[in-house]
Structure formats: structure tokens, C-alpha cells
Amino acid sequence: MIREPLIFEISDKGKRAFSCPKLDVPEKKDILKGLPVRAGIPDFPRVSEVEIVRHFTRLSQQNYCVDIGFYPLGSCTMKYNPKINEKVAALPGFLLSHPLATEDLVQGNLEVIKLLEDYLCEIAGMDAFTLQPAAGAQGELAGMMLIRACLEEMGNPRKFVLIPDSAHGTNPSSAHLCGYAVEETKSNEDGTVDLEDLTKRMNEDVAALMLTNPNTLGVFEYDIKKIARIVHAKGGFLYMDGANMNALTGRCRPGDMEVDVIHLNLHKTFSTPHGGGGPGSGPVGVKKALEPYLPIPRVEKKGGAYALNFNRPKTIGRVRGFYGNYLVVVKALAYILSLGPEGLKEIAEIAVLNANYIRKSLEKEYDLKYTTPTLHECVFSDKLQKEFGVSNLDIAKRLIDYGVHPPTMSFPLIVHGALMIEPTETESKRDLDGFIEAMKKIAQETRENPGVLKSAPHFSPVRRLDETTAARHPAVKWERER
Amino acid sequence: MSYISLSDKDKKEMLEKIGVSSLDELYGCLPDDVRLRRPLRLPPALTEPELLRRFEELAAANAYPDYLSFLGAGVYRHFIPSVVDYLSSRGEFITPYTPYQPEVSQGTLQIIFEYQTLICQLTGMDVSNASLYDGASAAAEAVLMASRLNGKPKILVSRSLHPQYRETIRTYIKNLGVRIEEVGYSAGGGIDLDDLGRKLDKETGAVLVQSPNFFGVVEDLGRIGEFAHSHQALFIVTVAEAISLGVLEAPGKFGADIVCGEAQSFGLAPSFGGPYLGFMGSKKEHLRQLPGRITGQTTDIDGRRGFVLTLSTREQHIRREKATSNICTNQAWCALRATIFLETLGHDGLREMAVQNMQKSDYAADILGRIKGVKKIFGGRFFNEFVLEFSEDVQEINDFLKEKGMVGGLNLGRLYPELRSAALFCVTEAHTKEDIDRLAGHLEEALR
Numbered sequence: 001m002i003r004e005p006l007i008f009e010i011s012d013k014g015k016r017a018f019s020c021p022k023l024d025v026p027e028k029k030d031i032l033k034g035l036p037v038r039a040g041i042p043d044f045p046r047v048s049e050v051e052i053v054r055h056f057t058r059l060s061q062q063n064y065c066v067d068i069g070f071y072p073l074g075s076c077t078m079k080y081n082p083k084i085n086e087k088v089a090a091l092p093g094f095l096l097s098h099p100l101a102t103e104d105l106v107q108g109n110l111e112v113i114k115l116l117e118d119y120l121c122e123i124a125g126m127d128a129f130t131l132q133p134a135a136g137a138q139g140e141l142a143g144m145m146l147i148r149a150c151l152e153e154m155g156n157p158r159k160f161v162l163i164p165d166s167a168h169g170t171n172p173s174s175a176h177l178c179g180y181a182v183e184e185t186k187s188n189e190d191g192t193v194d195l196e197d198l199t200k201r202m203n204e205d206v207a208a209l210m211l212t213n214p215n216t217l218g219v220f221e222y223d224i225k226k227i228a229r230i231v232h233a234k235g236g237f238l239y240m241d242g243a244n245m246n247a248l249t250g251r252c253r254p255g256d257m258e259v260d261v262i263h264l265n266l267h268k269t270f271s272t273p274h275g276g277g278g279p280g281s282g283p284v285g286v287k288k289a290l291e292p293y294l295p296i297p298r299v300e301k302k303g304g305a306y307a308l309n310f311n312r313p314k315t316i317g318r319v320r321g322f323y324g325n326y327l328v329v330v331k332a333l334a335y336i337l338s339l340g341p342e343g344l345k346e347i348a349e350i351a352v353l354n355a356n357y358i359r360k361s362l363e364k365e366y367d368l369k370y371t372t373p374t375l376h377e378c379v380f381s382d383k384l385q386k387e388f389g390v391s392n393l394d395i396a397k398r399l400i401d402y403g404v405h406p407p408t409m410s411f412p413l414i415v416h417g418a419l420m421i422e423p424t425e426t427e428s429k430r431d432l433d434g435f436i437e438a439m440k441k442i443a444q445e446t447r448e449n450p451g452v453l454k455s456a457p458h459f460s461p462v463r464r465l466d467e468t469t470a471a472r473h474p475a476v477k478w479e480r481e482r
Numbered sequence: 483m484s485y486i487s488l489s490d491k492d493k494k495e496m497l498e499k500i501g502v503s504s505l506d507e508l509y510g511c512l513p514d515d516v517r518l519r520r521p522l523r524l525p526p527a528l529t530e531p532e533l534l535r536r537f538e539e540l541a542a543a544n545a546y547p548d549y550l551s552f553l554g555a556g557v558y559r560h561f562i563p564s565v566v567d568y569l570s571s572r573g574e575f576i577t578p579y580t581p582y583q584p585e586v587s588q589g590t591l592q593i594i595f596e597y598q599t600l601i602c603q604l605t606g607m608d609v610s611n612a613s614l615y616d617g618a619s620a621a622a623e624a625v626l627m628a629s630r631l632n633g634k635p636k637i638l639v640s641r642s643l644h645p646q647y648r649e650t651i652r653t654y655i656k657n658l659g660v661r662i663e664e665v666g667y668s669a670g671g672g673i674d675l676d677d678l679g680r681k682l683d684k685e686t687g688a689v690l691v692q693s694p695n696f697f698g699v700v701e702d703l704g705r706i707g708e709f710a711h712s713h714q715a716l717f718i719v720t721v722a723e724a725i726s727l728g729v730l731e732a733p734g735k736f737g738a739d740i741v742c743g744e745a746q747s748f749g750l751a752p753s754f755g756g757p758y759l760g761f762m763g764s765k766k767e768h769l770r771q772l773p774g775r776i777t778g779q780t781t782d783i784d785g786r787r788g789f790v791l792t793l794s795t796r797e798q799h800i801r802r803e804k805a806t807s808n809i810c811t812n813q814a815w816c817a818l819r820a821t822i823f824l825e826t827l828g829h830d831g832l833r834e835m836a837v838q839n840m841q842k843s844d845y846a847a848d849i850l851g852r853i854k855g856v857k858k859i860f861g862g863r864f865f866n867e868f869v870l871e872f873s874e875d876v877q878e879i880n881d882f883l884k885e886k887g888m889v890g891g892l893n894l895g896r897l898y899p900e901l902r903s904a905a906l907f908c909v910t911e912a913h914t915k916e917d918i919d920r921l922a923g924h925l926e927e928a929l930r
Contacts, residue, residue: 003787007596007825018563018831020838024915025845031837035700035863036731041603044829052565052826059593060574064586067573076579080485084530086571093541098553099755101545101889102880108543109754122523134615134756135811137798148657157657173798173808177626179657182803220511251509252516267811271485275815276590277580277775278613279757295653310896317653321556321618321646321744322755334537338483340527349505350486356508357496373511400586410582410799428487429496455783460585462788467584470780470792474769476609477599 003462004058007045008478017049043480062461063276064405070431072358074377074408074420075168075216077246077268079347082338085271085331094330099322103307110306113299113323116333117283123336123344124242124262125255126285131324132295136243138319139263139282140174140210142295145316146261146286147208147237148178149293153314158207158236164193166217166412171210171241180207187414191217191370193227202234208261212241213254216412216420218355218374220247228258237261237290245269246424247352247376250345254285261286270332281328295319350425351376354432358423361436365443369415376424382417385446390453392417395442397464400457402438483527550917551889554867554908555696556617556644556722557755558747560835561912563826566749570819580775580811584790585782590814591789594777597821604727604824605741606734607763612775612791613817614760614809617744621647621720622654623773623807624742624762625690628716629660630771630806634687637662638715640673642695644722645897651690660687671699671860671869678709688716688740693733694726697860697906698843698867703736711737724748724761725910726865728827728836740764749823750816759816770796773807838911839866846909846918853922855929859904869894871904874929880905882928888921 047055065071071078089095097106117129133139144161151157161175165184172182185201188194192215202209209231214220221227228238240254240262246269248254254262266272266281274280286294292314300309323329339347352375359368359378366380382392396406396419408420423432445452457463488496502508509517528536551559569575574589581587581594594612601610614620621644625637637655639648641664651662663681666674673691682689689710693701703719710717719733721743733741745759746752764772770793778792798805827835843866851858855873870891872879880890891905898904909918 004592006592006599008599016828016830017565017826018828020831020834020911023838023841025842025918027841028844031840031844032729036703036736037729038731038735041728041732041829041832044600044603044832045825046828046830047825049565049826052822053569055825056565056569056593056822057572059589060569060572061589062587062592063574063578063589064583065574066577071579073579073582078579081577082483082485084533086576088534088537088541091537091541092547093544095751095753096547096559097544097754098546098551098557098559098752098889100553100555100557100892101551105545105549105884105889106754108540111543112540119524134619134813135809137808137810138615138619141808145653145656169798169800169802169805170808170810172803173801173805176803176805177654177658177808222511222513225513225515250518250522252512252518256518257516273576273815274579274811275576275813276578276587276818277814278811279813279816280811316656318646318649319619319653320650320756321616321644321758325756326754327757330537334533337525337528337536338530338533341522341524343484343527344522344524346484346486349508350488352508353488353493353496353500353505356500356502360500373508375508375511396583397585400583405586406583408582426485426487429489429492431487457585461588462585462782462786463784465584465782465788465790466780467790467792470778470790471795474609474776474792475779476595476769476776476792477602478595 006478007055008043010051011045011047013046015046015048017052069403070427070435071405072407072421072423073405074422075243077424079271079424080426081271081273085334088334089327089330107306110299112330112333114306116329119336120283120285123249124285125253127288128291129283129285130294131283131329132319133282133284134320134325135280136263136265136282137170137174139284140170141177142319143239143261143263143284144175144178146290146293149316150290151207158205160206162201162206162209166215166414167212168411190372191219192221195223199230202230204234206236208237208239210239212244214244214247214375217370217379218377219372220375224257243268247348249348251348266328266332271335272328272331279325279328281325347425354423354427357432358421362439365440377420377422379415380419381415388446388450390446390450392419394453398442398453398456399438401459404435404438483529549887549889552891552907553889555892555906557752558723558910559752559912560747560910562749565826566819566822569822575818591777593818593821595789597817600824601761601763605763606732607741608766609769610763611772612777613813614762614774616758616760617722618647618650620742620760620762622651624718624740625651627771628688632687634685635660636685637688638665638681638686639690640665642667642697643692644696670862671697672701672862673706682713686713686715688718690718692720692722694723694865697869698864699860699862700865703733707737723865725836725839728832745820748820750819757813757816759813759820771806774809774812835911842913843909849922853926866910867906867908869904869906876903876905879928883924886924
């Protein structure tokens, strides 16, 4: 297969794809005089419009995506992204709104924000939401800052944050960025929080427990209320990473589990597209006690009109510009309105059905370290395949040959050689069966012909890439050969 | 509406395979006391036509797109070529995840590699990351990066740095033992070099300035950089109006150690504040302290060129609490749009667009500044924004303009109490002469 050149390699003088209209104001000849003006931009592209269109169309064809097929990337909730949501988010009234226009000019936008905040409160059982954080990790940071601000006001911000060993890497990273030292709590043999270990570690120096529920194994923390009690008894807060909320909508609410702070991922549970790595959106919900600390501004309804309130003395400030990834917010609101209460309950139920169907269908071929019942995802390991020298990476790369996207492998760290599979609710039985069939074939190949796995993928635009050299001798931009 | 693809028969077969009799049974792992025993209190589901109507109504409650707007202040309306919308709306770009599996993500990865190259070319930096959330959080990440690099506790920022960027930096550094001090602006609108000189000391880890600054004024980056470096402080330049890089000298040429900013101007609509595109580049020696994703070039086992996410030992999924940043999902699709935008405008188009911004805003500043009761303050050279001071209350003037279907300049009173009768106006290439003349006419009326 011929590799698509870099745009810089087809660029040449005399080609262009855009022209500005003729200047319609009187031209000031010396407009640049006295300014630090650049002579030009060496090697900046010069190509035609046809070349642009073909370049990006060909590149697009080298991407796998949800619109092409099954994408069971665990913890990422790669569900179908409804097209109507893209359409409504592109309405000119939203698209061209300037975020600094006075409130009376943007009542529609403010209503969208308020509606989504209210609906998320109902779905998660919380008292208030902010939509400002741009992604899950920024939501975690904001959420931990709220806790810290509240503790500070009570006189002691405390030193530690407890995080289970099964957690996603952003949890410890966000806690650290908030000025906390991280302490790991152990998982028990069910893969859930070990209450004894938690009790031992929980004390007046601990600000919070950051918990994902259902956790990264897909297991619901059955003792969630006991956990909350242990944390609350020592004056700590219970933070919930809501990355896996897709298992729960309409079935139970974090607020009812005595969670104090939660972040949700609109780009997971609420169907907004991942865009190849963003934009996401990571709203944070809180109970009343933490509401005064939310980022500014807050949207409020005053005398029939929506207004922005900047005057909140206890606020943590802002974590980014303006009001968040607004168009993502529009899409998530459209999703909630299109599903309604029954639809939101159904997505969780079918996500759980699909995941359990896969788990049941593959449990003979792949090792399940934890046999605890799971909800929306299941985590196998490569333990049985390791005997034949085949790793989870080999399995993943071979899946590419079978036309599906590999599962998540980088965590949870408590399952060595993890294959975290999250099918989501939108998949057909035919696609699920296709995946199961591929996984079974791979298990068979492992025993009969492991070489074909070690050298996979065979049918992708490029084959296995040398990541070690990339990191050791980083080449992070194109440069003209001299 | 429903996006479920299972038939009743499918569900039945699947439940049988699992060995349970109902969906309820699958939730057996939920303790009784956390179950929700009522339907969510949400409006009933809408069909697609109803949904479209509902959102058309919400969008229609905004004054945009009908009003003619002169707001800038970190958010700019520029022309976006059709190919940007056309190509970026492909499902292959909208619906994949972060490119963790490079063999099936070469499209996204090569585009990020091209994006990183473009950012380096524009900023004059050696290396660039794959994107950050927005300009404000990019400035905060730059401050954190500087503090990792030299461990000094004080960061100087100009007061002419976007107020929201300053607020965001404050939030990010609050718990990390770093503090910021503000440096005032001079009569020209640029940073007050005397004040900068006074505040620079051994504890200063970095000097961060925005250019063109919040008032639109082009800063003397050469001088500021010399000041910073003479005190062994890092020099950070932030650019909120990225189109300016098409004509103004790259900050790297003035010795900037880190250049960050907001690239919303590259193919992203104002969108009521997001999604936007934070960017960041640095000198090569600081590559391993950059936050966020980075794409690198490599080869596959057959020796063909390919691209991968690299240097991930900086990142949260490997380093956890020791990572350079907690960022995971970034703004990849926005970076895609910026890449298409920049490659379409090309070398000459970008410069032409930048120069037209200067020509049109210069024309506007000139004719508006002549109106009785209007005075252009700040003598410094500007890019596409300028500050006007009025003899009458700014809000009253803006209310008058509103009645004429116009959104006037940004009232600076709340952000800068000393500029309480002033407003920040932005004029880009997307404004026509007629637009500008209409504004002038109405301002004249308002002040009559």
C-alpha cells in the first residue's frame, strides 16, 4: 500500500486553495511598517483545493471509527453518535454566538446550559452541576479543587487522597495537581474496594476517596454505602469518577449512594463523538455543601430571564475560558431529550446485556481474573494465551485483521495483560457475534499458529510500528531534508 | 428515539445464553437501597423532527447570527473555507477515539503530526504537542511547565494578559506553591517595562505575556524576552489571536522558551466559548516536560513510515501522579479543523487574511476615533482590536447599538475598573467596509 505523503511533501510555489476578497477599505500602504513582520513562513504549505480534499479523504480512510464498526474500547463507551445531534449543534444561532455578548443576546445558549445542568442533576441525583470542565480529567481536577476549597474553609485542607489500585491514571494525576499526595487502597478478591484496608487508611488527614463505580472491572461497588460511611465518618468526601455512568442511567443515582462530587463524561455516556481524542466535556456535579465553590460564572434564572452570576465569593475560580465546550453540551442535551427517561434507562440495560453476552460467550476461551458479576464491561486477561507466548497486545493487533477495534489494555493495573471490553448498547447482535467469533478464532490461532498473532496486524495501512524508536529518538514534526 | 439495534428475539436469545430470565436479573449486583424506584423526571422522548424544532427555537432565542458583532477579546470570527466543514464532518474523523491503536489510526496521527509541524512553523518553536483544551488552560499548563523546569515560585504575568487566562492560571497554581504577580501596562497599552524590571528577581521563574495583548496591542517581545532571560527566568508568549502569526514574527525569533495560546481562529466558529483549541510549543530541550499528547514519526516492521503517540512516559496513564499533566482527552478534532484550515489558506492566504485584519481594523479605528465623544486610547501598534474611550456610558451606547441590531465593543469596566468608560472593539477580515461604516454611523447617532 502506498503511504499518503505529508502535505509538506506535495507543497510547491504557485499553488493555492484560498484567496481573500479584494480589500474594500482604503489600503494603507505602510500598514506593516515599524512592526516585527515575518518575511514568510519557511515550508508552510502551498497546495490546491483538490489536493487538500484528496489528502484528507485518503487519510480519513486510514482511520477505524464507530461509523465503520465495533469499537469495544473499555471505559471509553464508544457508542454510536447520533447524527441529528451534530446537525443541531451546527445551527448558526449556536455556532456564531460570541461568549462575551451580554446575557440578553444569548438567552437560548444560557437556557441550553441550564437545562443540561438540571437534567444531569436529576440523572445523577446531585444538587448542582457545572459544565465548564473541558474533559473528564479537567472535571476531576475541578471536583478535587471543590473538596479542597471546602476543607480549607473548615480549617484544614488535609494531605492525602485515597484511590483504589484499579483506578484510571487520571485520578492520581488530578489529585496530585490539586496538591494532594496519593495513597492507594487495595482491591479485595472480588475486585472491589477492600473495606478493611479502606478503614485502616481512612483518617483525618485524608481529604477524599476517588472511586469509579461501577469500577474499571465493570463491577458495581456493592458496599458503596458502607464505603461512604467510612469516608464521611472521618470528615472526608466521596468523589465518584462517572466514566462508567453508562451502566447506571435510570437504574440508580450516585447522589443516592451518598456521593459528594461526581464528574460525568458527555463524550461517553451522553453520546457526543470522541473526535479522535476530543473535544470532550466533563461536567461536575455536587451536593449542596459544595455548591458555593463551583467555578464561575453560574447560569441563574432571574425574573423569567437567564443571567450569569460572577459574584460568588467562595468559588474556586475558573478552570478554562468561558462556559465549557459548549457545542458538546448542545449535543448531549439533544441526546437526553431524544431518549427521554425510558430511553436513558434502556441504554444502561442494553449496555449491560451486551457486555454480559460477550462475557458469557468468551469465558471458556479467555481468563476472567475476577468472576464477580459485571455490568457494562468485562475484563479478560491473556493468562491462557501467555502459555503459548501470546500477549494481550498480540490479541489486540490480530483483532484489527478481523475488522474490529481492540479493547483497552493499559489498565486496570490489577489485571495483568488486561483486555477490557465495553460493547455499549448500540451494537447489533450480528456485530457482537462477529466479535465473539473473532476472539474465538484468535484463541484457536493462539494454540495452533501463534506466529500469525505475533506478526499481526497484516491487513492494516501500516503494520506493527516501532514505538520504542519513536520515543527514544523523537521526531515530532516534518523537516526538510538537508 | 432509540439507537438500540437489538430485536426482541435477539434480546431473548442473549438472556438465554447468559442464563438469566430478565434484564432486571442482570442488575442483581445492585444493593436494594441504592436502586431508583421511579422513572427519571425528564421530559418525554422527542422524535427527530421534534428535536430539530426544539433546538431551532433555542437557537432562535439568541441574537446571533442576525446581529452584527464587534466583539473579540480572545474569540474571533474569521472566514472558514467550505473544505473545513466538508472534510471535518467525515465520520472517520468524528467518531474514532484517541489513536491508541496506531495501525488503524494513521489518519488522525498523520494529521496531528502535520498540525504539530504547522504550530512549530508558526510559533518558531522546535516542538509542539497535539493540543490542549483552550488558550486559558494552555497558559496555565505553560506556567506549570515553567515551574517544573526551574522550580522557582514566582511567575510574572502582564495585566494585559486576557483576564480569563489570568483567572485560570490562578486556579491551576493555587495548591502548588507557585504564585503570580501582575505587571502593569503602559500608556501605549503594552507591558510596562519599568514595572517588569522592578518585579523581576531571583525568585521569578517565568515572564508570561500575551501578544497581541488583550487590548490588541503588539508587544515588544524582543525587549521583554531580554528582561526575562537576564534574570534566568523563562520567557512564555501566549497568542490569543492566532491569525496574527500569519504576518507577525514568530515568538520563537524573540527567544521565547514556551509559546502557547488559543487557535480558535483557525477554522473554529465562536461557538459560545467552545470547543476551542489550546496549543503549546517549546524549545527542543524541554520536550519531555511538555504536557499532553505528542505524535512522533517511526516505521513499521516493513520499514514504511508511520506515526504513533509517543513520549507517553510523561503521561497520566503511565506515570499517574507523576505525570506532566492530568490531560487525557484533548481537542483532536479541533486540531484537525485547524490543520485543514491552515493548509487550505496556505502560505499566502494566511498572510493575506492577517494583513486584511490589520487593514480593516486600522480603517475602523481611524474613522471611529474621529467621532466626537470617542477617543482611541493606547498608542501602541495593534493587530485587529483596539480600545475606544467614550464620553458617555458604555452600556448605554451598547444598548443603543443593540436596538440597531449590533453588538458593540466589550465593556471593559468590570475587568479593568480604570477603563470604566472604555470598550474593546474587534474588526476582522469578515467585516465589510459597509459593516464598519454602519457602526460608525450608529456610534455618531448614539453620541450626538
